[in-house]
Amino acid sequence: MSTQIPKQTEESTETEAETQPASKGEERRAEKRRRAAERREQRQEEEAEKAAADESTVELKVFRYDPQVEGKQEPRFDTFHVPFTKGMTVLDALMYARDTYDSSLTFRHSCRQAVCGSDAMFVNGGQKLACKTQISDLEEPVRVEPLPHAEVTKDLVVDMEHFYEQMEAVEPYFQTDEYPDGELEEQRQDRANREKIKMSTRCIWCGACMSSCNIAAGDNEYLGPAAINKAYRFAMDEREGEEMKQKRLEIIEQEHGVWRCQTQFSCTEVCPKDIPLTEHIQELKREAVKNNLKFW
Amino acid sequence: MYEHDVVVVGAGGAGLRAAIAAQEAGADVAMVSKLHPVRSHTGAAEGGINAALRDADSWQDHAYDTMKGSDYLGDAPAVEALCQESPEEVIRLEHWGMPFSREDDGRVSQRPFGGLSFPRTTYAGAETGHQMLHTMYEQVVKRGITVYDEWHVMDLAVTDEDDPAERTCHGVVAYDIQSGEISGFRAENGVILATGGMGQVFDHTTNAVANTGDGVAMAYRAGVPMEDMEFIQFHPTTLPSTGVLISEGVRGEGGILYNSEGERFMFEHGYANNDGELASRDVVSRAELTEVNEGRGIEDEYVHLDMRHLGEERILDRLENILHLAEDFEGADGLTEPMPVKPGQHYAMGGIETNEFGETVIDGLYAAGECACASVHGANRLGGNALPELIVFGKRAGRHAAGEEMGEAEIETGRSGDWQPADYEFGVEVGETGGSGTAAADGGAVVTDAESVLGGAVDRAQERVDELLSRKGRNHAEIRSAVQETMTGNVNVFREEGRLEETLGDLREAREAYKDVAVSDPSRTFNTDLIHTIETRNILDLAEALTMGALAREEFRGAHWRKEHQERKDQDWLKHTLISWNDGEPELWYKPVVLEGENKTYEPKSRSY
Numbered sequence: 001m002s003t004q005i006p007k008q009t010e011e012s013t014e015t016e017a018e019t020q021p022a023s024k025g026e027e028r029r030a031e032k033r034r035r036a037a038e039r040r041e042q043r044q045e046e047e048a049e050k051a052a053a054d055e056s057t058v059e060l061k062v063f064r065y066d067p068q069v070e071g072k073q074e075p076r077f078d079t080f081h082v083p084f085t086k087g088m089t090v091l092d093a094l095m096y097a098r099d100t101y102d103s104s105l106t107f108r109h110s111c112r113q114a115v116c117g118s119d120a121m122f123v124n125g126g127q128k129l130a131c132k133t134q135i136s137d138l139e140e141p142v143r144v145e146p147l148p149h150a151e152v153t154k155d156l157v158v159d160m161e162h163f164y165e166q167m168e169a170v171e172p173y174f175q176t177d178e179y180p181d182g183e184l185e186e187q188r189q190d191r192a193n194r195e196k197i198k199m200s201t202r203c204i205w206c207g208a209c210m211s212s213c214n215i216a217a218g219d220n221e222y223l224g225p226a227a228i229n230k231a232y233r234f235a236m237d238e239r240e241g242e243e244m245k246q247k248r249l250e251i252i253e254q255e256h257g258v259w260r261c262q263t264q265f266s267c268t269e270v271c272p273k274d275i276p277l278t279e280h281i282q283e284l285k286r287e288a289v290k291n292n293l294k295f296w
Numbered sequence: 297m298y299e300h301d302v303v304v305v306g307a308g309g310a311g312l313r314a315a316i317a318a319q320e321a322g323a324d325v326a327m328v329s330k331l332h333p334v335r336s337h338t339g340a341a342e343g344g345i346n347a348a349l350r351d352a353d354s355w356q357d358h359a360y361d362t363m364k365g366s367d368y369l370g371d372a373p374a375v376e377a378l379c380q381e382s383p384e385e386v387i388r389l390e391h392w393g394m395p396f397s398r399e400d401d402g403r404v405s406q407r408p409f410g411g412l413s414f415p416r417t418t419y420a421g422a423e424t425g426h427q428m429l430h431t432m433y434e435q436v437v438k439r440g441i442t443v444y445d446e447w448h449v450m451d452l453a454v455t456d457e458d459d460p461a462e463r464t465c466h467g468v469v470a471y472d473i474q475s476g477e478i479s480g481f482r483a484e485n486g487v488i489l490a491t492g493g494m495g496q497v498f499d500h501t502t503n504a505v506a507n508t509g510d511g512v513a514m515a516y517r518a519g520v521p522m523e524d525m526e527f528i529q530f531h532p533t534t535l536p537s538t539g540v541l542i543s544e545g546v547r548g549e550g551g552i553l554y555n556s557e558g559e560r561f562m563f564e565h566g567y568a569n570n571d572g573e574l575a576s577r578d579v580v581s582r583a584e585l586t587e588v589n590e591g592r593g594i595e596d597e598y599v600h601l602d603m604r605h606l607g608e609e610r611i612l613d614r615l616e617n618i619l620h621l622a623e624d625f626e627g628a629d630g631l632t633e634p635m636p637v638k639p640g641q642h643y644a645m646g647g648i649e650t651n652e653f654g655e656t657v658i659d660g661l662y663a664a665g666e667c668a669c670a671s672v673h674g675a676n677r678l679g680g681n682a683l684p685e686l687i688v689f690g691k692r693a694g695r696h697a698a699g700e701e702m703g704e705a706e707i708e709t710g711r712s713g714d715w716q717p718a719d720y721e722f723g724v725e726v727g728e729t730g731g732s733g734t735a736a737a738d739g740g741a742v743v744t745d746a747e748s749v750l751g752g753a754v755d756r757a758q759e760r761v762d763e764l765l766s767r768k769g770r771n772h773a774e775i776r777s778a779v780q781e782t783m784t785g786n787v788n789v790f791r792e793e794g795r796l797e798e799t800l801g802d803l804r805e806a807r808e809a810y811k812d813v814a815v816s817d818p819s820r821t822f823n824t825d826l827i828h829t830i831e832t833r834n835i836l837d838l839a840e841a842l843t844m845g846a847l848a849r850e851e852f853r854g855a856h857w858r859k860e861h862q863e864r865k866d867q868d869w870l871k872h873t874l875i876s877w878n879d880g881e882p883e884l885w886y887k888p889v890v891l892e893g894e895n896k897t898y899e900p901k902s903r904s905y
């Protein structure tokens with residue numbers, strides 16, 4: 001395990017000797033030097049502040065693994081000390097550690113605003129989106145691991161293939177035969193119905209729910225909360241019509257569908273988009289029962 | 297090697313729409329994307345999609361607003377295509393199940409947006425982009441379109457005739473992030489670039505970390521000019537600490553901007569006496585920074601955006617997502633306090649030069665979406681006009697690439713027609729520093745057969761990766777942040793000659809430094825160090841072109857403000873900036889804007905709000 005401590009960054013010092021600026025170009029260069037010096041001073045001040053308040057660094061313990069690189073084939077934890085700034089998220093801290101200490105530190109991320117779903121991780125023992133998790137809300141040291149119950153590709157990156165397969169197993173696309181006449185005519189949907197499906201449409205495919213689910217861990221074929229939620233999104237959308245709803249219910253009633261869920265609520269607890277997953281699953285179970293009664 | 301009829305690079309809104317269109321037109325399509333499709337930054341769009349759907353509205357009004365917003369640097373054939381086709385494309389999304397917000401009568405909701413004469417911004421809460429992206433990806437799944445996700449496209453396979461207009465694109469070279477394999481993707485009919493924005497050129501941006509302008513840089517180095525790169529939109533309401541966007545929808549619904557003295561400065565200081573907060577984005581961004589510069593900012597940095605008076609019910613109904621963003625990324629509760637906001641880089645109006653079908657000057661190479669410049673947005677994009685651009689021009693490029701007959705284009709590409717060279721002397725040397733990167737062809741025989749072109753491109757990419765992985769050198773991160781710092785410091789909302797020149801010098805230094813760049817992670821598995829290093833090269837090329845365009849354009853138009861040149865100069869500057877790579881030596885030239893539409897000519901008027 002390696003422990004890195006922030007280095008004081010030394011700016012390369014330019015010659016400060018001021019010659020009389022003669023040309024426009026020189027004037028500009030002088031101005032540039034002046035501003036570089038200002039920036040330098042500011043940075044040194046900041047560094048000094050940091051040093052003075054040493055408790056304002058965060059200690060991260062980050063899971064490391066690389067199947068190819070010698071010394072990383074055995075999983076280990078690396079420790080990074082990152083200077084804390086107000087509003088810092090786990091993602092910010094990881095990016096700082098990567099860009100400052102170890103450029104091989106690997107994790108997915110893109111939007112930085114909880115919408116691309118790339119950076120679900122296991123932070124202090126819970127599934128979290130790194131970009132949405134404030135360091136100040138966490139106990140130190142902050143332990144960052146890849147999502148459990150998924151195969152680790154490298155460091156914090158897991159293989160999402162299985163998750164995607166389950167998502168795509170529920171015919172996750174809108175289907176109806178009842179389009180209104182006229183190319184420019186939209187289907188009508190009342191506000192209540194749109195409200196009903198609203199939460200279910202917020203899923204960002206982060207995989208946190210699936211990773212938290214005991215059932216999914218034990219039954220690899222279980223559709224899992226996110227895929228069932230996707231099915232819910234369409235089954236409850238009145239624009240698809242009754243017939244499609246029938247078909248939707250059949251899909252989620254399959255052997256590895258809704259009936260596997262044991263209502264443990266772990267998925268609902270971890271979902272970064274606050275989707276009431278367990279409720280949705282329960283509602284689908286009720287709908288399925290109602291539906292089956294119809295045919296008795 | 298992989299083979300398809302059409303290869304779409306990028307799987308955001310533009311790429312997805314292009315792939316669907318090409319497939320519907322009968323082509324075998326594949327998408328190659330460095331992110332899984334649902335991770336694309338289209339998902340971050342909040343406010344909505346402009347479309348003239350209602351009887352009281354018309355595409356002509358939409359076109360007029362767009363032209364005015366563009367400060368008369370949009371090309372009419374592209375602008376009119378956008379406005380004519382957006383309604384059917386939006387309804388198509390609805391037919392694909394997109395969960396739009398609804399009115400009492402069950403129709404899709406529309407709201408007012410800045411610079412629009414009619415409330416035509418069609419939305420799904422404050423998460424329109426997320427819903428649009430997922431809806432289109434669902435259609436891609438439904439159609440079984442092949443997606444190579446987490447493949448980073450490194451280069452285009454283009455023939456090397458002297459004149460770019462004679463070159464042909466035969467495919468792309470991509471790096472499989474998962475395995476480290478490099479492979480060629482042969483495109484029988486065409487390659488469509490849909491790689492999105494370039495916000496990472498700046499350090500305070502609403503764009504994602506993956507928005508590094510790769511497609512623009514690749515096309516540029518292959519010989520396609522970059523158009524109007526100096527026009528960057530700075531969005532007036534981003535959160536100060538992260539750059540996360542607070543949608544214009546907040547102001548559309550009635551949100552108010554205040555300075556530290558509690559003044560509603562858009563009116564009280566006369567920045568936009570009619571439209572106030574809903575003036576065009578460039579106007580509001582400059583107003584905010586002027587307030588801050590004159591000492592009326594809060595913490596000398598930002599202003600306040602207040603939506604409390606809208607009431608909890610309305611906020612929850614239409615802007616709920618904003619509450620989450622302000623809370624999670626700034627610790628502000630939009631229901632009980634004003635939200636801090638400041639301008640941040642948001643959108644690139646410029647990009648890969650295309651005509652109204654998405655065709656570039658290189659045969660078989662197309663571009664659509666934010667990476668392209670048709671040009672719809674000219675000098676300033678109106679809010680809500682990018683999402684329709686994705687679906688309208690994505691569709692057009694997809695069909696055209698699949699071989700559908702679409703008629704003669706009115707917008708010319710490349711150096712044809714009335715182009716003119718620039719006579720601007722840059723004080724600093726620009727372009728390739730020699731020694732690394734994509735050197736010019738060796739002057740041997742011109743290679744034109746697809747196999748060899750692709751094979752050669754694959755070999756060069758492989759060499760480059762091997763070299764980056766094996767040598768010792770400096771890390772790209774410091775170079776990238778140096779670029780971002782100088783761009784945000786000097787090529788921002790306010791621009792002046794000396795500081796623009798200073799930036800060209802800084803970029804020169806960064807290019808020099810980049811010659812020694814190396815990747816320290818030796819792994820072939822998910823090597824993000826390598827990917828970021830390759831992206832940084834793109835950021836450098838884009839930053840330079842952007843700054844060159846900004847220096848040479850000695851006027852104030854749309855988002856491009858120049859201290860020394862405080863007015864729009866239609867006499868000299870009703871023209872597009874183009875920059876060609878020319879094997880490492882950037883060349884600046886111009887072509888006239890096309891103001892003649894289908895039935896009318898758009899006369900430049902003064903742009904007041």
Ligand SMILES: Cc1cc2nc3c(=O)[nH]c(=O)nc-3n(C[C@H](O)[C@H](O)[C@H](O)COP(=O)(O)OP(=O)(O)OC[C@H]3O[C@@H](n4cnc5c(N)ncnc54)[C@H](O)[C@@H]3O)c2cc1C
Binds near residue numbers: 328331503679
């Ligand atoms: C926060 C925010 C809010 C916005 N809100 C609105 C709004 O309300 N209304 C509106 O009209 N516009 C809005 N915009 C603008 C609009 O969302 C974007 O311009 C648009 O979504 C860009 O879409 P795109 O398909 O061109 O690119 P993206 O969605 O960014 O997709 C780019 C794709 O290219 C791929 N890619 C990139 N480089 C490579 C490479 N080298 N190899 C392989 N693949 C690559 C990526 O993986 C990705 O799939 C907003 C923008 C932002 C940032």
Ligand code: SF4
Binds near residue numbers: 204225
């Ligand atoms: S349901 Fe929630 S936790 Fe599960 S993938 Fe979707 S957003 Fe993530």
Ligand code: FES
Binds near residue numbers: 116
């Ligand atoms: S980085 Fe996109 S969800 Fe966290």
